[in-house]
Structures are given as structure tokens and as C-alpha cells.
Amino acid sequence: MGLKYIQPAPGFKEYLPKDYVDLIDFGPFGKEVDVQYMGQYKEILEEHPMCAGCWMAYFVRVFYASLPNPEDTIVIGTAGCARLALSQAAVPFIYGNYGDTNAVASGLTRALNIRFPDKNKDVVVVAGDGGLMDIGFSMTLHSWFRKEKFTTIMVDNEVYGNTGGQESGMSPKGVQLKMAPKGKKFEKIPATELAKLAGCVYVVKIAPTNIKRVAKVIKRAVLAARHFGPTFIHAYTSCNIEYSIPTEEVLKDAREREKKDFGFEEYMTDEVREYFEEIEKKEKEAKAKK
Amino acid sequence: MYYVARVDEEKCATYKCKQCTLFCPEANTLMFDDDRNTAWVNEPRCKGCALCVYVCSDLLKRDCIEMVMVTAED
Ligand SMILES: Cc1ncc(C[n+]2csc(CCOP(=O)(O)OP(=O)(O)O)c2C)c(N)n1
Ligand code: SF4
Numbered sequence: 001m002g003l004k005y006i007q008p009a010p011g012f013k014e015y016l017p018k019d020y021v022d023l024i025d026f027g028p029f030g031k032e033v034d035v036q037y038m039g040q041y042k043e044i045l046e047e048h049p050m051c052a053g054c055w056m057a058y059f060v061r062v063f064y065a066s067l068p069n070p071e072d073t074i075v076i077g078t079a080g081c082a083r084l085a086l087s088q089a090a091v092p093f094i095y096g097n098y099g100d101t102n103a104v105a106s107g108l109t110r111a112l113n114i115r116f117p118d119k120n121k122d123v124v125v126v127a128g129d130g131g132l133m134d135i136g137f138s139m140t141l142h143s144w145f146r147k148e149k150f151t152t153i154m155v156d157n158e159v160y161g162n163t164g165g166q167e168s169g170m171s172p173k174g175v176q177l178k179m180a181p182k183g184k185k186f187e188k189i190p191a192t193e194l195a196k197l198a199g200c201v202y203v204v205k206i207a208p209t210n211i212k213r214v215a216k217v218i219k220r221a222v223l224a225a226r227h228f229g230p231t232f233i234h235a236y237t238s239c240n241i242e243y244s245i246p247t248e249e250v251l252k253d254a255r256e257r258e259k260k261d262f263g264f265e266e267y268m269t270d271e272v273r274e275y276f277e278e279i280e281k282k283e284k285e286a287k288a289k290k
Numbered sequence: 291m292y293y294v295a296r297v298d299e300e301k302c303a304t305y306k307c308k309q310c311t312l313f314c315p316e317a318n319t320l321m322f323d324d325d326r327n328t329a330w331v332n333e334p335r336c337k338g339c340a341l342c343v344y345v346c347s348d349l350l351k352r353d354c355i356e357m358v359m360v361t362a363e364d
Contacts, residue, residue: 039311039322039329046317053339058315065317211312247339251313252348 001092001121003030003071019046023090029071035215038065048085053247055254056155056237059208060085063126063153066215067091068222073122074112076105078136080128081162081239082155099136101125102143102152109150122222123150129170130160133189137169144198144230151225152232153218154191157239165242172261177242192265195232201272202231205265207258209251217266223279224272236262292362293338295320295355299328302354309350310342333360 006029008016013024019042023029026042033041038061045064050057060082067073070091077083079098087093096104105125112121125132132140132154140152158175160166165178169189176183195203202224204217214235221231238245238253245253258264268276306327314320319335320342322328338357346355 036308036312038317039308039314039320040324043317047335050315052315052337053341054315058313058341061315061317248341248344250339251341251344 001072001074006030006071006090027090028065029090032068033065035062035065035211038062038211044070044090045085046088046090048088050081050085051241053240053250054081054237055208055240055250056082056157056161057085058250059155059214059235059237060126062208062211062214063218064089064091066218067122067124068219069120069122072120073124073222074108076101076108076123076125076127078127078131079162080131080160081157082126082128082237086126096125096127098131100139101127101131101136102139102148105150105152106143106146106148109148120226122226124153124222125150126153126155128161128168129154129156129158129191130166130168133191134169141194141198144195144200144232147199147229149225149227149229150231151221152230153221154232154234155237156191156234157237157242158188159239159242161239161242191234192232192267195230195234196267199230200232201225201229201269203234203265203267204232205234205262207236207254207262207264209254209258213264220268220276224268224275227275228269228272292333292336292360293357294333294336294360295331295338295340295342296333296358297329297331298354298356299326299330301352302328305352305354307350307352310345310355313345314342315339329354 022042074092076094076096077086078096078101105123109123158171167180167184171184173187192203192205208214225231308322311320311322343355347353
């Protein structure tokens with residue numbers, strides 16, 4: 001990781017695949033590209049096998065476009081849909097065993113701190129609701145209790161999508177799924193409440209409908225994790241297959257869910273709030289100068 | 291045969307809104323060309339979901355994108 005690894009050795013550039021060269025010439029490495037320019041530069045995410053019109057795939061796209069320092073970031077994923085795209089980007093990706101992501105991320109974050117004590121290296125877990133709140137529940141919660149400094153992002157499609165539609169702890173009460181034909185009998189797990197109780201310093205619940213806001217919270221979550229402690233984003237990323245949403249209506253569904261039960265929530269400790277105020281003030285001043 | 295999105299570039303250039311490029315789930319697919327002022331689709335990467343049509347037609351009422359069938363030769 002680091003900018004030096006992205007630049008090809010002298011004389012080699014002309015032999016590299018076009019997509020790689022485009023990434024060097026028109027990619028976001030080493031500069032801050034606002035998420036609003038998506039579609040106007042070479043994004044670090046490549047082609048991947050996630051389904052057509054998948055809102056989780058969309059979230060992964062925005063996620064990579066929002067990282068404050070992609071060249072110094074390691075992404076950890078696991079079994080589940082998101083890793084199909086997460087692993088197809090020009091950012092180091094580690095496949096944590098299912099349920100183990102937050103244990104892997106804990107060790108990695110500590111190791112990076114020892115190896116690069118004077119540099120910022122960001123670790124971000126992106127995994128499904130099953131991976132983080134069911135099978136990985138204890139690893140997730142304990143990483144928060146231990147105040148491990150990395151970001152956890154739960155891409156919540158309210159089902160085990162990758163394995164064909166089993167009910168998850170995050171499925172809403174009453175919902176009928178292919179492998180939960182009688183309807184779910186229990187409430188959705190209050191993940192953000194658990195995160196706050198367990199000691200996360202920055203917690204967000206969001207339905208990705210407003211790209212600027214998504215980018216802002218991803219950046220904030222990564223920066224707060226660098227300096228203060230665990231951070232958590234709970235994102236609604238529907239499964240159009242298991243929930244039978246026509247692909248062209250996936251955004252409409254997200255907007256409806258946002259109004260109904262996925263309204264934007266952002267929590268942070270006082271310390272984190274002061275930090276954001278300070279850096280965002282500095283950014284504004286720098287912009288004004290330009 | 292593939293089902294892909296196609297932009298009416300002349301019409302799109304009258305708006306220059308770039309909104310569709312922010313909602314395509316695929317990266318490096320629905321692009322904006324600054325010189326010609328229009329969105330355009332990198333067709334081999336398009337998965338045919340029609341989300342961009344929803345944004346352009348249903349939300350913005352601009353109707354600049356339509357879904358078309360293309361064959362490998364196109
Ligand atoms: C230790 C282990 N247990 C079970 C599995 C099987 N498995 C693969 S994906 C998956 C469910 C994924 O659901 P979720 O985490 O919600 O992600 P989604 O696919 O819905 O995005 C399961 C149970 C596995 N790969 N490893
Ligand atoms: S149809 Fe879907 S994949 Fe194709 S350009 Fe439109 S939003 Fe992107």
C-alpha cells in the first residue's frame with residue numbers, strides 16, 4: 001500500500017493493461033476527488049459479478065469513491081454478496097473467514113500501527129447483516145468493546161442473499177422469505193443501538209439515496225476510527241432478487257424505506273464532534289483560499 | 291444479445307445534469323463527457339438494470355435514456 005506501489009516502474013507503463021494505465025492517469029489516487037465527479041474519472045472499482053441493479057453494488061461503488069485515502073486503505077470482507085465487488089478494486093482486499101472479519105481487522109489494525117507508527121493506514125470491514133450481526137456477532141461486538149480503531153460497515157439487505165434467502169437477525173419482523181416461509185417471528189436487531197452501547201465513537205444509519213451524504217459519513221467514519229475508536233455504518237442495501245424488487249425501482253424502494261424506517265441517524269461522541277468541526281473548518285478555509 | 295442503456299446525446303447535452311452518472315450501480319459505465327457535454331454508456335459494462343432510466347425519466351422527467359437490445363456486432 002501507499003502511492004509508490006501504484007506507480008509503475010520506469011519503462012513498464014506501456015506494457016500495462018489499459019484499465020491500469022487509466023487508473024494511473026485518470027484515477028483518484030493521491031488527490032481528493034469529490035464523489036460528485038463519479039462518472040468523470042477512472043474509478044478504482046472494476047467490473048464484478050454482482051447482480052444487475054443491485055443496491056449493494058451501488059453502495060460499494062460509492063464506498064470506494066468516498067475513501068479519504070484509498071492508497072492507504074485495506075478492505076476486509078467475507079462470504080456474502082458484497083465481497084464479489086469489494087475484491088475487484090485497486091485497493092488491497094482481505095477475505096476474512098465468515099464471521100471473523102472484525103477479529104481479522106483487529107489484528108491487522110494493531111499490526112499496521114506497529115509497522116507504520118507515523119502513518120495513517122485505514123482498515124475498513126464491509127460485510128453483510130448475516131456476517132456481522134448473526135454469525136459474526138460476538139467478533140463484531142467484542143471488537144467494539146475492545147475499542148479497536150477501525151470502521152465496520154454493515155451492508156444490510158435483510159437476508160442471507162448469497163446463499164439463497166435465509167432469514168437473518170436483520171430481516172424485519174413478519175417478512176416471508178424463500179427459506180423463512182412462515183414469516184420471521186422476531187424483531188430486527190437494533191444494530192446501531194448495540195454499536196453505541198458497545199462503545200463505537202461514530203455510528204450512522206443510512207439508506208443510500210443521497211450520494212453526498214453517503215460520501216460524507218464514510219469519510220467521517222474512517223477518520224474517526226483513525227484517531228478515536230471503533231466506528232459503525234449501518235446501510236440499507238436491498239436485495240432486489242430475494243425481495244423481488246424490479247431493478248429500475250431499487251432507488252425508489254430505498255427512498256421509501258428511508259421515509260419509513262431507515263431515516264438518517266448520526267451519532268458521535270463530543271470528542272469526535274469537536275474533531276470534525278475543526279477539520280471541516282480547516283477544509284472550508286482551504287477551499288476559500290483556492 | 292444484450293439489453294443496455296443508450297443516451298440520446300443531443301437531448302442530454304441540453305441539460306448537462308450528470309445525475310444519472312451518480313446512480314448507476316456499476317463503476318466506469320455510465321460516464322459523462324465534458325467536451326461533448328453528454329452522458330454516454332460504456333455498453334459492454336452495462337448490466338441493463340434501467341436505474342438510470344428511472345433517474346432520468348421518472349425523477350427528472352428528462353427522458354434522455356432508453357433501453358435497447360444490442361447484438362455483439364453492434
Ligand atoms: C463459516 C461459514 N459459515 C457459513 C458460510 C456460508 N455462507 C456464505 S454466504 C452466507 C450468508 C451471507 O449473508 P450475509 O452475510 O447477510 O450477506 P449477503 O450475501 O446477504 O450480502 C453464508 C451463511 C460460510 N461461507 N462460512
Ligand atoms: S442500465 Fe443500469 S448498468 Fe446500464 S448504464 Fe443504466 S444504471 Fe448503469
